[in-house]
Amino acid sequence: MEKLMADLKAQIIQQLNLKHLKPEDIGDDQPLFVEGLGLDSIDALELIVLLQQEYNIKLTNADDGPKVFQSVRTMAEYITANKPA
Numbered sequence: 749m750e751k752l753m754a755d756l757k758a759q760i761i762q763q764l765n766l767k768h769l770k771p772e773d774i775g776d777d778q779p780l781f782v783e784g785l786g787l788d789s790i791d792a793l794e795l796i797v798l799l800q801q802e803y804n805i806k807l808t809n810a811d812d813g814p815k816v817f818q819s820v821r822t823m824a825e826y827i828t829a830n831k832p833a
Contacts, residue, residue, distance in 0.1 A: 752824045760820070763798045764791050776821045784819075792817060799823075805830050 757771035760780075764787070771777060778784045781792075795817055799805045805827060816826045 749824055749828065752827060753820050756820050756823055756827075759798055759802060761796070765793050772819060777819045779816055780819060783828075795823075798799070803827050804832050 753776055754771060757774045758768070760774070761769050761771065766785075768785050770786075774785065780795075781787045787795075792813060796813075799807060807816065816822055825833075
């Protein structure tokens with residue numbers, strides 16, 4: 749899980765072009781939206797694309813988005829629970 753979270757941080761920085769951040773700048777439980785990293789709805793779409801491209805996971809229920817993208821840890825937990833065999 750630690751490696752997955754570290755990978756996710758690097759992928760988020762690359763996918764969202766957050767060049768001013770390093771992976772260690774992002775806390776495992778830090779909110780990704782609003783008061784945390786300050787991501788917005790466009791960034792959420794990019795994160796959905798990231799899940800599809802890197803992990804072959806489709807977010808089938810839009811209501812799951814806020815839960816899944818709450819933090820790096822919640823993303824890692826979702827990937828672990830939904831990774832195709």
